[in-house]
Amino acid sequence: MSEQKIKEMIAKTFIDIADGIESGDYGKKFTIGIAADGSEHGEENLLQAIKLAEAKGLKAVLIQGEDAHDEMEKRLEAGEIDGAVTMHYPFPIGVSTVGKVVTPAEGKTMYLATTTGTADTDRVCAMIKNAVYGIIAAKADGVENPTVGIANIDGARQCEKALSKLAEGGYPINFAQSKRADGGIVMRGNDLLQGTPDVMVMDSLTGNLMVKIFSSYTTGGGYEALGWGYGPGVGEDFDKTIMIISRASGAPLIAGAVEYAANLLKNGMNRIAKEEFKKAKKAGLDQILKEFSAPKAGAADEGEVEAPPKEIVTAQIPGIEVMDLEDAVMALWREKIYAESGMGCTGPIVRISEENKERAIEILTEKQYI
Amino acid sequence: MGGYAVLKGSSYTLAITPDMVLRSGTTQTTEKAVNPESEYLKELPKHLRSYEDAVSYLPNQVYIGNKTPEDLAAEEFPWYDKKTEGKREGKYGEIMPQDEFIGLIQICDVFDLVKLEKAFAKETGKKLAAHGLIGVERAAILDKNEDTQEEIAKLVKEEHAEPLYHDGKLVGAVKRAHDIDVNLSAHVMLENLVTKASSVLSLLHLVKTTGIDPSEIEYVIDCCEEACGDMNQRGGGNFAKAAAEVAGLVNATGSDARGFCAGPAHALLNAASLVKAGTFKAVAVTAGGCTAKLGMNGKDHVKKDMPILEDAIAGFSVLITADDGVSPQIRTDIVGKHTVGTGSSPQAVIGSLVTNPLDEAGLKLTDIDKFSPEMQNPDITKPAGAGDVPEANYKMIAALGVKRGEIERKAIPQFVKDHGLTGWAPTQGHIPSGVPYLGFAREDMLAGKIKRAMIIGKGSLFLGRMTNLFDGVSFVIEANDGSGAGETAGIDEGRIKELIGEAMREFAGSLLSK
Numbered sequence: 046m047s048e049q050k051i052k053e054m055i056a057k058t059f060i061d062i063a064d065g066i067e068s069g070d071y072g073k074k075f076t077i078g079i080a081a082d083g084s085e086h087g088e089e090n091l092l093q094a095i096k097l098a099e100a101k102g103l104k105a106v107l108i109q110g111e112d113a114h115d116e117m118e119k120r121l122e123a124g125e126i127d128g129a130v131t132m133h134y135p136f137p138i139g140v141s142t143v144g145k146v147v148t149p150a151e152g153k154t155m156y157l158a159t160t161t162g163t164a165d166t167d168r169v170c171a172m173i174k175n176a177v178y179g180i181i182a183a184k185a186d187g188v189e190n191p192t193v194g195i196a197n198i199d200g201a202r203q204c205e206k207a208l209s210k211l212a213e214g215g216y217p218i219n220f221a222q223s224k225r226a227d228g229g230i231v232m233r234g235n236d237l238l239q240g241t242p243d244v245m246v247m248d249s250l251t252g253n254l255m256v257k258i259f260s261s262y263t264t265g266g267g268y269e270a271l272g273w274g275y276g277p278g279v280g281e282d283f284d285k286t287i288m289i290i291s292r293a294s295g296a297p298l299i300a301g302a303v304e305y306a307a308n309l310l311k312n313g314m315n316r317i318a319k320e321e322f323k324k325a326k327k328a329g330l331d332q333i334l335k336e337f338s339a340p341k342a343g344a345a346d347e348g349e350v351e352a353p354p355k356e357i358v359t360a361q362i363p364g365i366e367v368m369d370l371e372d373a374v375m376a377l378w379r380e381k382i383y384a385e386s387g388m389g390c391t392g393p394i395v396r397i398s399e400e401n402k403e404r405a406i407e408i409l410t411e412k413q414y415i
Numbered sequence: 416m417g418g419y420a421v422l423k424g425s426s427y428t429l430a431i432t433p434d435m436v437l438r439s440g441t442t443q444t445t446e447k448a449v450n451p452e453s454e455y456l457k458e459l460p461k462h463l464r465s466y467e468d469a470v471s472y473l474p475n476q477v478y479i480g481n482k483t484p485e486d487l488a489a490e491e492f493p494w495y496d497k498k499t500e501g502k503r504e505g506k507y508g509e510i511m512p513q514d515e516f517i518g519l520i521q522i523c524d525v526f527d528l529v530k531l532e533k534a535f536a537k538e539t540g541k542k543l544a545a546h547g548l549i550g551v552e553r554a555a556i557l558d559k560n561e562d563t564q565e566e567i568a569k570l571v572k573e574e575h576a577e578p579l580y581h582d583g584k585l586v587g588a589v590k591r592a593h594d595i596d597v598n599l600s601a602h603v604m605l606e607n608l609v610t611k612a613s614s615v616l617s618l619l620h621l622v623k624t625t626g627i628d629p630s631e632i633e634y635v636i637d638c639c640e641e642a643c644g645d646m647n648q649r650g651g652g653n654f655a656k657a658a659a660e661v662a663g664l665v666n667a668t669g670s671d672a673r674g675f676c677a678g679p680a681h682a683l684l685n686a687a688s689l690v691k692a693g694t695f696k697a698v699a700v701t702a703g704g705c706t707a708k709l710g711m712n713g714k715d716h717v718k719k720d721m722p723i724l725e726d727a728i729a730g731f732s733v734l735i736t737a738d739d740g741v742s743p744q745i746r747t748d749i750v751g752k753h754t755v756g757t758g759s760s761p762q763a764v765i766g767s768l769v770t771n772p773l774d775e776a777g778l779k780l781t782d783i784d785k786f787s788p789e790m791q792n793p794d795i796t797k798p799a800g801a802g803d804v805p806e807a808n809y810k811m812i813a814a815l816g817v818k819r820g821e822i823e824r825k826a827i828p829q830f831v832k833d834h835g836l837t838g839w840a841p842t843q844g845h846i847p848s849g850v851p852y853l854g855f856a857r858e859d860m861l862a863g864k865i866k867r868a869m870i871i872g873k874g875s876l877f878l879g880r881m882t883n884l885f886d887g888v889s890f891v892i893e894a895n896d897g898s899g900a901g902e903t904a905g906i907d908e909g910r911i912k913e914l915i916g917e918a919m920r921e922f923a924g925s926l927l928s929k
Contacts, residue, residue, distance in 0.1 A: 055911055062915075326777075327775060363800065363801040364801050365802075366802075366807075366810075367807045368810060370760075370761055371760065385759060386761065387760070387761075387875075388760070388765060389875035389885060390676030390874050390875050391796070392791075392802060392804040393761050
């Protein structure tokens with residue numbers, strides 16, 4: 046970094062301070078766009094939401110028009126807004142939203158992972174990813190070491206196994222314990238109301254149901270008055286801050302979504318997400334996902350061949366197509382010749398003992414491997 | 416981010432040594448011992464190429480940088496039956512004829528072991544004195560040769576000296592350096608002097624292509640496949656310092672790094688790490704070629720009525736320096752390694768070297784523009800039944816990509832084409848191992864044509880009978896992002912705010928205390 050650059054940074058900081066002294070507000074203000082065309086409660090509701098947000102010291106702007114999503118994306122791209130609050134947003138597969146609700150018992154905050162979108166087309170894999178997404182959103186919202194529980198729904202036990210494995214692999218997960226007498230990291234309905242874990246893992250359909258119940262039970266269901274809404278879209282290659290609300294969302298919840306967005310931006314959710322994904326992958330996330338995905342139909346078992354007794358293999362046969370290498374080894378095993386495959390400096394090779402070399406070449410030639 | 420070591424430049428050289436194919440290549444020496452009257456030995460001399468033919472051989476022109484891998488891919492296979500417009504001098508090095516190379520061997524001999532026939536020495540000395548990188552001073556040693564052909568023949572016959580032939584004529588000999596010690600026998604001394612001389616030639620070209628002041632190079636790592644030492648320390652070393660001495664790198668020390676074909680990749684990682692750590696600012700990695708592998712696949716080439724294509728002693732050198740803000744960065748944080756527990760199957764090997772490091776860095780296979788594994792010339796390996804080595808590697812990488820869902824099965828050929836290279840390197844083990852591409856990779860990155868390349872070195876350790884394991888390391892080089900420029904990198908906005916905050920609090924404190 047040049048001296049000029051440092052000077053510029055110092056100058057910018059002094060300007061920020063001066064602005065702060067004059068306005069009485071010292072933090073960077075993030076601008077959140079609200080693109081909520083089609084709200085059941087009309088434009089007045091949105092304007093009220095903006096007022097409520099301003100009262101909390103936040104800055105929100107209304108994005109109107111038929112192509113509100115296009116306009117919103119354009120403004121995000123141009124940096125005119127830092128985040129957005131919207132509805133019916135088409136997230137790509139792999140992205141799902143982490144909702145935030147206030148639970149009735151003791152008014153505790155809880156993250157619902159997840160509430161819309163599809164983290165994965167496989168149910169259990171989606172729940173495993175949702176757990177990571179939940180941790181990311183909670184951390185980015187300022188919860189230092191969020192506790193994680195799994196809602197007692199179809200797939201909960203497999204998800205529990207997978208997350209334990211991920212934790213054993215080195216991805217730190219702070220598991221919550223159910224407040225019911227028998228405990229465990231699978232959460233019962235009671236735990237939902239009590240907000241036992243910071244992050245409640247579930248599939249996004251269940252989560253969607255939950256966020257609606259939690260935010261509108263006080264109003265009789267038509268107006269979502271409580272909480273922070275359906276939350277930000279989280280996914281591995283997704284780096285925008287886009288919060289979801291619904292047509293039934295009322296002004297207090299929309300203002301909550303603006304607040305949630307500003308918090309995520311302030312704490313750097315993208316950076317946190319990157320770190321978390323890196324850690325999870327290092328702990329074997331991809332392998333675990335593969336392991337826990339439902340088996341695809343039609344995978345036929347091939348006849349296993351038993352390996353002949355191990356020998357010292359110092360002779361090599363090159364020139365076998367790399368994709369056929371393992372088959373070539375099996376072909377030799379079937380003929381009772383001990384062989385190993387290898388990727389040497391000169392490409393793929395089959396290794397056999399010096400005594401078996403000629404015979405192995407004959408077999409492989411006959412079977413058209415070489 | 417930032418502060419990575421960078422790829423400052425590289426050089427590639429060849430010496431065309433047809434007479435050494437006959438007398439030093441192990442395929443030929445073994446045949447002579449086992450089957451001295453064989454058809455192969457009778458046929459072989461007819462298959463040796465002239466120097467001019469070797470110069471106009473397209474893969475050789477790619478090696479020294481006059482043609483590109485794209486030119487090679489565009490040329491119809493095989494290549495040995497075609498000629499290209501060839502030049503001795505290339506952007507990265509040169510193709511040296513045998514007589515001058517024999518002269519260079521004497522220049523590299525410090526122990527008076529090389530004797531050259533007087534007339535041959537005089538003629539060759541003139542040529543080397545006129546050579547831009549060798550010059551009068553270094554070539555002067557050739558003028559001291561007084562031996563006649565008879566005297567040299569006597570050394571070979573009676574003193575176990577190793578003969579040096581040129582155009583089928585005895586022109587010199589390498590004497591043994593010890594009466595009993597096999598490690599200092601004439602045979603080994605020739606092998607080692609050839610390695611040293613080819614390494615020196617590459618180092619001289621490295622200084623030329625990079626424009627570095629030779630005195631700025633602080634460390635040299637040699638990664639050839641030979642070993643020098645005596646009976647008490649068979650591989651004691653040190654080729655690196657020996658070559659640095661002749662090449663005039665007066666401020667350098669160095670050491671040898673070995674790992675069969677994976678040696679260069681290990682050496683480059685060492686060099687980049689030494690620079691990144693700040694231990695040295697400029698480190699050269701260098702390797703000469705080996706006589707043993709001359710004509711290695713000769714029997715197949717003769718059987719198929721082809722010229723002997725393995726008639727060149729190759730060498731290469733690479734300069735790694737501190738970040739200059741321009742040259743490609745060596746991402747020592749994106750490194751693959753074949754570990755003791757990895758296993759030997761192609762999937763395990765490629766997984767450990769390619770996909771594991773990329774996963775850790777959050778990159779996809781397709782984020783790497785070019786992969787450079789073993790760059791063996793298929794013109795040499797295909798007729799010998801070993802197939803197209805680079806292609807086999809690319810197919811395996813692509814197959815892993817299919818398994819991971821990053822590449823569609825039917826897109827494998829396209830992936831191989833887009834992310835692969837056609838091999839052009841001589842088959843001297845360590846020479847083709849990832850490094851031949853460094854010259855072009857640097858250029859293409861500077862030109863903005865590619866962003867990232869992965870260099871993959873693999874080795875077959877079981878050849879040494881100490882372990883049955885394979886080996887390999889890999890690393891990513893990336894177009895310079897400018898992150899390392901300047902000295903205050905690392906000071907961020909947060910830190911500045913902290914400093915200002917501190918100062919303001921102190922100021923407030925001083926007001927209150929008055």
